[in-house]
Amino acid sequence: LTVHAQIQSITKLFSGSQVRFQAPPNSLVSFFDASLPGTLPVLNRRCVEAAVMTGLALDCVINRKSLFDRKHYFYADLPAGYQITQQRRPIAVDGTLTYSHLGGTRRNTLITKSVRIKQIQLEQDSGKSLHDDRRGQTLIDLNRAGVGLMELVMEPDMSCGEEAAAAVRELQLILQALGTCQGHMDEGQLRVDANVSVHRPGDPWGVRTEVKNINSGRNLARAIDYEIQRQVGVLKNGGTVQNETRSFDRKSGHTLPMRDKEGLQDYRFMPEPNLPPLIVYDRPSTAPPCVHPSQVVVLEEVRAGLPELPRARRTRLVESYDILPEHSFTLVNEDGLTDYFEAVVKETKAGPRKVIGWVNQVLLGLLHHHSLSVSQSPVTPQMLAQLLNLQENGQISSSVAKQVFQELWRAPGKTAQQIIQEQDLGIVSNTTEIHRICQKVVDSHPDQVQAIRGGNKKVLNKLMGLVQKETKGRADPVLVRSILEEKTS
Amino acid sequence: MSVVNYARTLQKVILNIGPRCYHRWVTTASVALRIRDSKQNFRCRLWCGLLTPVHYQYSTEGNTSKAKQVPADLVDKLERLALVDFPNQEGLVCLKKAIRFADQLHVVDTEGVDPMDSVLENRALYLREDVVAEGDCADRLLQLSKDTVEEYFVAPPGNIPLPGREEC
Numbered sequence: 001l002t003v004h005a006q007i008q009s010i011t012k013l014f015s016g017s018q019v020r021f022q023a024p025p026n027s028l029v030s031f032f033d034a035s036l037p038g039t040l041p042v043l044n045r046r047c048v049e050a051a052v053m054t055g056l057a058l059d060c061v062i063n064r065k066s067l068f069d070r071k072h073y074f075y076a077d078l079p080a081g082y083q084i085t086q087q088r089r090p091i092a093v094d095g096t097l098t099y100s101h102l103g104g105t106r107r108n109t110l111i112t113k114s115v116r117i118k119q120i121q122l123e124q125d126s127g128k129s130l131h132d133d134r135r136g137q138t139l140i141d142l143n144r145a146g147v148g149l150m151e152l153v154m155e156p157d158m159s160c161g162e163e164a165a166a167a168v169r170e171l172q173l174i175l176q177a178l179g180t181c182q183g184h185m186d187e188g189q190l191r192v193d194a195n196v197s198v199h200r201p202g203d204p205w206g207v208r209t210e211v212k213n214i215n216s217g218r219n220l221a222r223a224i225d226y227e228i229q230r231q232v233g234v235l236k237n238g239g240t241v242q243n244e245t246r247s248f249d250r251k252s253g254h255t256l257p258m259r260d261k262e263g264l265q266d267y268r269f270m271p272e273p274n275l276p277p278l279i280v281y282d283r284p285s286t287a288p289p290c291v292h293p294s295q296v297v298v299l300e301e302v303r304a305g306l307p308e309l310p311r312a313r314r315t316r317l318v319e320s321y322d323i324l325p326e327h328s329f330t331l332v333n334e335d336g337l338t339d340y341f342e343a344v345v346k347e348t349k350a351g352p353r354k355v356i357g358w359v360n361q362v363l364l365g366l367l368h369h370h371s372l373s374v375s376q377s378p379v380t381p382q383m384l385a386q387l388l389n390l391q392e393n394g395q396i397s398s399s400v401a402k403q404v405f406q407e408l409w410r411a412p413g414k415t416a417q418q419i420i421q422e423q424d425l426g427i428v429s430n431t432t433e434i435h436r437i438c439q440k441v442v443d444s445h446p447d448q449v450q451a452i453r454g455g456n457k458k459v460l461n462k463l464m465g466l467v468q469k470e471t472k473g474r475a476d477p478v479l480v481r482s483i484l485e486e487k488t489s
Numbered sequence: 490m491s492v493v494n495y496a497r498t499l500q501k502v503i504l505n506i507g508p509r510c511y512h513r514w515v516t517t518a519s520v521a522l523r524i525r526d527s528k529q530n531f532r533c534r535l536w537c538g539l540l541t542p543v544h545y546q547y548s549t550e551g552n553t554s555k556a557k558q559v560p561a562d563l564v565d566k567l568e569r570l571a572l573v574d575f576p577n578q579e580g581l582v583c584l585k586k587a588i589r590f591a592d593q594l595h596v597v598d599t600e601g602v603d604p605m606d607s608v609l610e611n612r613a614l615y616l617r618e619d620v621v622a623e624g625d626c627a628d629r630l631l632q633l634s635k636d637t638v639e640e641y642f643v644a645p646p647g648n649i650p651l652p653g654r655e656e657c
Contacts, residue, residue, distance in 0.1 A: 009619050010620065010621060011617075011619050011620065015623055016617065016620070016621060016624070017621070017623045018621045018624055024627065025639075025641050026630060026640055026641070026642070027624065029624060029627065030623035030624050031623070034630050042615060043614060043615070043617060044616070044617050044619055045616035045617060045619065076642075129644070130641070132646075136645075137638075138645065139641035139642070139644075140642040140643070141641055142630075142642070268570060271606035276607075276609050276611075276612045276614045279614070288613075294618065295613065295616050297616070
């Protein structure tokens, strides 16, 4: 995978113009970005720090001395005719990205894998071109030209679309935690190109194709899986896979060859003559004494300033709340879910394991069903905490709690207490009443009772269902089960 | 053929020859690039003549053992990559001379010497603070372009394919 992550900085990589997502066309462009003659690049310190932070978070070796190069190609949105990048000695090399995904037969086992990071380099972004096919012209907006990018090149250690999507998701979480990139693929802040090849076990690597135009994690998985199938099909039919660039069409789920690329490009790499090497220092003492502190990037300081990474967060959740790694994976994977969970646990006396079930299954299920994010949930952590407290106090049964949750979702203005009172959902604790209902059910279903006495215990569940229907789910299931077992023995 | 383009090609050819050679010749080519105004007025042969005597102390063309022929495909590729035009036989002769001239670099012994990119390598790279200082000059930039549509620059669609050798 080749990932281009737009560095979250105020200004661009080599010029002092602002970085903003939407702005009037060509309003965030300086003379350097427009490649007017006589302009020179001036490196942004924040971009260097961002690249170093990302390199440290991915366990990379930071090159103390890295060099800038020019990569030449002609395209209208690259006004200079070249892009300043780091091809010979990038700022960070040889890292590892450890990621997990839920696999196994029921998709609830956490499988952890890792992919090697070949290098991380700083480079410039190009402008945006809008193709006007009707009038046979292209409109160029240079607002994005010159914005700092981190190009992360991963080794081909992944074997399917799901692994690639999980790796990219983990990378997104890391970059968001560091604050170096916001990682929204749909806004173009994180661009992923996949290089796919197939080969039989034991054979050398096959010819690879590059797949571009992927705008979400799900589409990444779809594109890669389609491309794998396509290449296998081509080879099975006796053909050969061409080394080409293909574009992913998300409507059909297919990859199509791109028209504009002619064969292998020769980028004529050349050292950037206007920029001396970029030096990063280990400790403040190793920096040259006469240089101002704002002019040096010190690894020790950057390392000390690293925030809590997702990996560490998951371990912390497992240790402090005694939940399974799979649970903490889901918590960290969904934006805002960890904070929601921690807020509920703080306010309720129910144990974290119980809360996890509610948060990961009930709440998350409803959010996904309605395509909402955690911040848009109609049920707040406080409301859920109240509900769980009522259940813990024994005022409602667990099945009623689920009903009340659905009600809270639908009509969030009411509190749990109000709903329980209105619909008379309080727990039926009158044992004589329950006995009476159980007896009625047992009497009206003699065949089932016979089956239970004969050894088929599963029919008991059916009788329980009938009792619950009678009591509108208000009876304590444990009590009902024990009474029924007693009566049918 | 313009002087600038010739100098660029020379630069490219030299840089492609090997990373372990000194790039002193690049400085000459860079000087040529800066004389943009006079690009139309010089003929290619004149520049060939001007450059060769400057480095006269090195061995002349006879010494190099590998006198390569420049295949037509390579010329085509160079033309496309650098958007350079070798319109006639004169241009090709110039190119061949330039390549043979650059081959003299192999004579220099660079054993144990680190390559240099520029003479400014031991200067400190200036790091700018992350504050907005430029931009917001769309009107001035758009004035420079012949064609604009609603604050966008106008360009032809995609890349114009260069005509092939046969079509010229």
